[in-house]
Amino acid sequence: MADPSTPLSVPRVQTASAAPIRPTRWLTFDRTVSLLLIAPSVLAIAIFVYGFIAFTGFASFTRWNSLVPDFTLVGFSNYQKLFDTTRFQIDLRNTVTFTILFLILCLFLGLVLAVLLDQRIRGEAIFRNIFLFPLAVSYIVTGVVWRWLLNPGSAQLGATGVNLLFDKIGLGFLKNGWYTDPSIGIKAVVLAATWQMSGYVMAMYLAGLRGIPEDLREAARVDGANEFQVYRHIVLPLLQPITLGAVIILGHMSLKIFDLVVSMTGSGPGFSSDVPAFYMFDTTFRGNNFAQGAGIAVILLVMVAVLIVPYLIYSMRTEAET
Amino acid sequence: MSRNMRWLVVLSLVTIVLVALAACAAPTAAPTPTTAPAAATKAPAAAGGKLEMFSWWTAGGEAEGLAGMYAAYKKLYPNVEIINATVAGGAGTNAKAVMTTRLFGGDPPDSFQVHAGLEVASYQPDKYLQPLDSIFASEGWDKVFPKDLLTLLQYQGHYWSVPVNIHRANVLWYSKKVFADNNLQPPATFDDFFKVADTLKAKGIVPFVMGDKEGWESAHVFETVLIGTLGADGYRGLWTGKTAWTDPKVTTALNTYKKMLTYINSDHAALTWDGAGQYLIDNKGGMEIMGDWENGWFQSKNYTGYGYAPAPGTAGIFDALSDSFALPKGVKNPDNAVNWIKLAGSKAGQEAFNPKKGSICARTDCDQSLFNAYLQSAAKDWQTNAIVPSVVHGAAAIESWATKYKDIMALFVTSGDVAKTQADLQAACKDAGICK
Numbered sequence: 161m162a163d164p165s166t167p168l169s170v171p172r173v174q175t176a177s178a179a180p181i182r183p184t185r186w187l188t189f190d191r192t193v194s195l196l197l198i199a200p201s202v203l204a205i206a207i208f209v210y211g212f213i214a215f216t217g218f219a220s221f222t223r224w225n226s227l228v229p230d231f232t233l234v235g236f237s238n239y240q241k242l243f244d245t246t247r248f249q250i251d252l253r254n255t256v257t258f259t260i261l262f263l264i265l266c267l268f269l270g271l272v273l274a275v276l277l278d279q280r281i282r283g284e285a286i287f288r289n290i291f292l293f294p295l296a297v298s299y300i301v302t303g304v305v306w307r308w309l310l311n312p313g314s315a316q317l318g319a320t321g322v323n324l325l326f327d328k329i330g331l332g333f334l335k336n337g338w339y340t341d342p343s344i345g346i347k348a349v350v351l352a353a354t355w356q357m358s359g360y361v362m363a364m365y366l367a368g369l370r371g372i373p374e375d376l377r378e379a380a381r382v383d384g385a386n387e388f389q390v391y392r393h394i395v396l397p398l399l400q401p402i403t404l405g406a407v408i409i410l411g412h413m414s415l416k417i418f419d420l421v422v423s424m425t426g427s428g429p430g431f432s433s434d435v436p437a438f439y440m441f442d443t444t445f446r447g448n449n450f451a452q453g454a455g456i457a458v459i460l461l462v463m464v465a466v467l468i469v470p471y472l473i474y475s476m477r478t479e480a481e482t
Numbered sequence: 483m484s485r486n487m488r489w490l491v492v493l494s495l496v497t498i499v500l501v502a503l504a505a506c507a508a509p510t511a512a513p514t515p516t517t518a519p520a521a522a523t524k525a526p527a528a529a530g531g532k533l534e535m536f537s538w539w540t541a542g543g544e545a546e547g548l549a550g551m552y553a554a555y556k557k558l559y560p561n562v563e564i565i566n567a568t569v570a571g572g573a574g575t576n577a578k579a580v581m582t583t584r585l586f587g588g589d590p591p592d593s594f595q596v597h598a599g600l601e602v603a604s605y606q607p608d609k610y611l612q613p614l615d616s617i618f619a620s621e622g623w624d625k626v627f628p629k630d631l632l633t634l635l636q637y638q639g640h641y642w643s644v645p646v647n648i649h650r651a652n653v654l655w656y657s658k659k660v661f662a663d664n665n666l667q668p669p670a671t672f673d674d675f676f677k678v679a680d681t682l683k684a685k686g687i688v689p690f691v692m693g694d695k696e697g698w699e700s701a702h703v704f705e706t707v708l709i710g711t712l713g714a715d716g717y718r719g720l721w722t723g724k725t726a727w728t729d730p731k732v733t734t735a736l737n738t739y740k741k742m743l744t745y746i747n748s749d750h751a752a753l754t755w756d757g758a759g760q761y762l763i764d765n766k767g768g769m770e771i772m773g774d775w776e777n778g779w780f781q782s783k784n785y786t787g788y789g790y791a792p793a794p795g796t797a798g799i800f801d802a803l804s805d806s807f808a809l810p811k812g813v814k815n816p817d818n819a820v821n822w823i824k825l826a827g828s829k830a831g832q833e834a835f836n837p838k839k840g841s842i843c844a845r846t847d848c849d850q851s852l853f854n855a856y857l858q859s860a861a862k863d864w865q866t867n868a869i870v871p872s873v874v875h876g877a878a879a880i881e882s883w884a885t886k887y888k889d890i891m892a893l894f895v896t897s898g899d900v901a902k903t904q905a906d907l908q909a910a911c912k913d914a915g916i917c918k
Contacts, residue, residue, distance in 0.1 A: 225882050227582040227604040241913075246906070247889050307752075314688075314749040340751035342896045427697050429751040430896025431889075445575050447885030448604065 213461065220454035227448050238455040248456070251436045254346040255463075258435070259414040261347060265354040266410055267403065270361025275391070277362070278369045288366070291359040299356070303423030306352035310338035339425045345432025349421055353414070361406050368402035369395065408471045412464050436460055533818040534565040535807075536584075536594035538577035541570075543778060547839035551646075554834040555825050562818050567591055578604075585610050590810030592819035593826075598645045598804035599877030600721075602637055605808070612809045613640035614823065623827050626845045630869030631802070634877065643806035644827040647841035650860050651773045651872045652706040652793040652801035655780075657762045659787050660687060668769075668791035672710065672738050675769075675794045679745045682768040689745040691767035693758030697892035702874045703771045704739050704891045710795025711735040714868040721871070721878040723916045727908040736900045743895060750895075762788060773803070773875070777856045778840035790856060792863075800867035803875035804844060883914035 220239070223232045242248050273291055277284055294302070312335075313320040319327050323335045339348035372395060380390045418437035425433040427442075436456050444453030533555070539548045552564050569577035574595070581594055585605060596602055605611060618624055618641050624632060627645070635641050656668055664685060669675040679689035694700040709717045712731050719725030720732075747753075747761060756779050761767025763785045770776070771793050780788050792799070807826045813819045825831040832843040837852045842861045850858050871877035873884050890906045897903070911917035 226880065227578065228586070228606050246893060311752050312749055314747055337748070337751075340749055426695055427892065429694075430893050432896070442889075443885065445579065447882045448578075449882050449885070 216454045216457050219451055220458050222451050224451040224454075225449045229450075234451075238451045239459075242452060242455050242459075247431050247434065247439060248436070250431045251434050251439050254431075254433065254435055255415060258346050258350055258353075258417065259411060261350045262353050262357075262414045263407060263410055265350065266358045266361050267406060269354065269358040270406070271365050271399075273358065273362040274365035274369055277366055288363070291362050293359065294356045295360045297356065299419040300423045302352050302356050303420045303425075306348075306355070307339075307424045310348050310351070312337045312340050339428055339433055342428070342430045342432040345425075345428050345430075346421075346435075349417075349424055349433055352424060353417070353420060356420075357410060357413070361410070364402050364406055365399060368399045372398050404471070404474075408467065411467050415460065415463050415467065530561045531815050531818060532563045532565055533593075533815055533822055534567055534591040535822065536567045536569075536577070536581060536591035538569055538574040538595060540568045543839045547647075547835040547837075550834040550838055551825065551831055554830055555822060558825065559818070559821060565591075581605075585810055588812065590813055592813045592815050593807045593809055593822050596643055596806055596808050597876035598631075598643060598806040599634055599871050600637070600880055601876045602642045602808060603880060607637060607640070607642045607808075610811055611642050612811055613642060614644060614809060615641055617644075617820065617823060617827075621824060621827055626847055628846060628864065628869055631804075631844065634802075634869065634871050635806070643808040644823055645804040645806040645844035646826050646832055647805055647836050647839055648844050648860075648864060649773055649775065649803050649841050649875070650800055650863075651702060651803060651875060652709060652771070652796045652799065653774050653776070654769055654771050654791045654793045655759070655762060655776055656769045656789050656791070657765055657767065657787060658789045659765050660762075660768050661789065666768075668789060669794050670791075670797060672794045676741065678768065679742075683745060687765075688747045688761055688767040689769065690742060691758040691761040691770045692743075692746045692750045693753030693755045694750055694892065694895060695752060695754050695757075698874050698888050699755050699772070700895045701888040701891035702773070702872075703742075704735070704894070705872060705874055706771055706793040706796060706801060707735050707739045707742070708732070709799055709801055709870060710793060711738060714799045714870050717870050720911075721873065721916070723911075723918075727904065727911050727917065732904055732907070733900060736894070736903055739894070740898050740900060743898070773872075774856065774860060775840065777854075781854075790859070798867050800863055800869045801872050802864075802869050803872040803877050879916075880914060883910060883916075886910040886913065 221233050221235060223230045223234045277288060277291075281287075309321040311320045311323075313323055318324075319335065322338070326332055326334045336344065338344055376394055376398075377390050380394050385393065416437060417435055418441070421433060421435050421438055422441075427434040427438065437460065440453050440456040440460070443449040443456070535548075535552075537548060539545050548566070552566070555562070555564065569580050574597075577595070581591075582605070584590055590610070596605070602611070607613075623644070627635075631645065631648075632641075635643065635645065654668060660666075660682070661668070664681055666678050666681060667674075669678045682689040692699060692703065708720065711734055712720070712725065712729075716725050716729075716731065720727065726732075747758065747767065750758065755770075755772050755776070758767070758770060759772070759776060759779060762770060763780070763783060765787075774790075777790070780786075793801075807823060809819055809823055827845075829843075829845060829847060832845055833848050833852055836843050836848070837857075840857070842848075842853065842857050842864055846861075846865045848861070850861060853861065873879050873887060876884065878884070879887070887907065887910055890903060890910060894903045908917060
C-alpha cells in the first residue's frame, strides 16, 4: 500500500547525486556502480512481473484449455466466450456493486469517525486504536467471523448471529437471509469489508485533518461561518488529495478482492457473491481452462490499470511541479 | 571515494553476481537425464530399490487406506523403499497441476492417482502413459471387474489405469425416525418423492435437505435426477453425444429438479453437504441425496438412525466414481511400479485399502465381512447394477466441461430458468467438442 510514486523517484535521486562528479563522461564509475546495483531488481521485475504479464496476455489468446499446453492462437474467442458466460456477467456486475458500495461506505464512515475523533476528546488514542484494529486482521479471519455472524439460521434450527440479535432486541423485522439471499449476495461481503477498511480510511483522514492549520478555520469563523460551513467550505476541499488516495487504494483492493469472498461466502447462491478473481481461480485450477483464466486475469489488470494509471500520471505531474 | 574503496565495491559486486549466478545455475544442473537411472535399476533383483507413489491422499481414512496398501506391498517386497509423494488439496486440484509438470517434464513418479474414467485423457496417455492391457489380461482383471466399469476405463481402446475403490453418488439418505413417525417408505420414483415431501412439509419438517455452499452439491443432485429420468443408457449418452441435451427428457429432469428445490431448507446456501446432514441427525430433515461418503460422516458423528436407498428413479443403476492408479512411461523403477499396479488391482490390495477409506472394492470378490452394513449393500448392487459414470466427480467428462456443467447447475438453483439452463448445457457440450 506504499505510495506508488516512490519507486519512480528513487533512481532519479541516485543519478542526480552521481552526475556532478565527472560530467564529461556519460558512463562514470559511480553511475556504473548504481546501474549495476539496480540491474538485478530491474531484471527480476522485467522477468517475473512484466514477462509473466506478457505471457498471461499471450496465453489468453491461445486454445490452452486442458492440462496440456496448446498454444494455437485463436484470437479473441476466449474473451468473446467469457463475456457470453452468465457467471462472468454476474461477476462484473458484482464487482461494480461491490466497488461503489464499499467506496461510499468506507469514505463516509472513515470521514465521520475522523471528524469525531478530531474533536480533541478524552481517550482519543483508545478509540483510534479500536477503529484501526480490524485492519490488522487477515481477510480470511474476517471472512470466517462474518460468515458466522451473518449466518441466517433456519426455521427448524433457530436463528443465529446477527439475526438472533435482532430477534432479542425486538427488531425481528430486520431479519433476513444475508449472503444466502441472492438479492443481497455481495452486499453482505461489503459489510465485512467496510468493517475492516473504514478504520484505515479514518486514519488517513485524521492525518489529513491534523495537517489543516487551525488559523484557516479560525479565519472562517471570524468571517461568520458556522461549524458546518467551516467543514463544507474549508476542511473538505483541503482533504481532497486524501480522498483521492483513499479511492485509489480502496478501489484497486475491491477490484482484486478474493480471499474475503472465498472465506466468507464462496460463490454464493446463483453466483450472487462471486467475483472475477474467484472465477479465475475456479476456471483455471479446477476446470483447467488456462486460456480462459488468463483472459480474466488480463481483464482484471485492465480494470486496475484504468484506475491506477491516471493517478500515477497525476501524481508524477504534481511531483514535477513541486 | 578513494581508489581502494572503489575496488572493494567492485569486488563485492562481482562476488554478489557470482553467487547469484551459482544459485540460478544449481537447479538447472540438478535434473540429470532420466533414462540413465531406469537402466541402472534393472540390474539388481526385482525386489529392491525404490517405489515412488504420487497421490493427494494426505489425511483421514484415505491416508490410512493408502498406508494399509503400503503395508501389504512391504509384506510382498520387503526390500523396496516406498516414497509417499503427496500433494495436499481437495479433489487433487493442486496435485494434478504438480503431476502434469512432472509427467511432461520427464520426471514421472512410478505410479500416480487419477480418477477413473475420462480424467486420464488430460494426461495425453498415448504419449506419456503405458497401456495396462497386458496386466489386465495376465491378472484376469477382465473377469473380476464389472463389465460396465471395464468399458468406462477404456480410452482410445486401451486400459490406462487400475481402479482401487468405488464410491456411489446416487444414494438417498433418510432419517429412519422421521420416516417411521410419519409411516413413510423411502421413495422409489419422483412421484413418491413428492408425496413423501408433501407429508413432511405439512409436519414442519424439511422434506429435502441440501447444502450447496460450494456449488457442486447442486450439480451432484441434478446428476442423479438426470439418471432417474433418462435411465442408464440415456444418461451415458449425454456424455458421449448419443443423447442430445436438447432432448425433452432433459427438460423434464430440469422441471423435476426445480420442483424438488421448492422443498429444500432455507439456509441451503450457507451449508456444505455435511452441515445439511445435521438436519437428519437432529430429526428435523427427511431426505438428502449425496454420495456414500455421507455414510462415513454419519459414523464419525455416532449417528446410526439413518436409512439409505437409491435416489428416486435410479434403482438398479450405480452412479460410480473411482480412484485408480496409472503407470507413466519412462519410470525409474519399472519392475516395482508394475508390482504396485498388480497389487492395487489384487484382492489383498483392495481389501487393505477400502474398509479404511469407507468405499467398496472395484473387484466383485472381496471378503464382505470386512465392511459395514451400508458398504455390503453397495457392494451387492455393484455386482448386479448398470454402472454409469459420475460427471461431478470426474468420471464422465473432461474437467473443463464438468466445471461448466457445475456452474450452470449452481446458477439454476436461484434462477430456475429451465429453457436457458438447457440451452447453456447444450452450449457447454458443444464447447467440449462432443455435441455438434
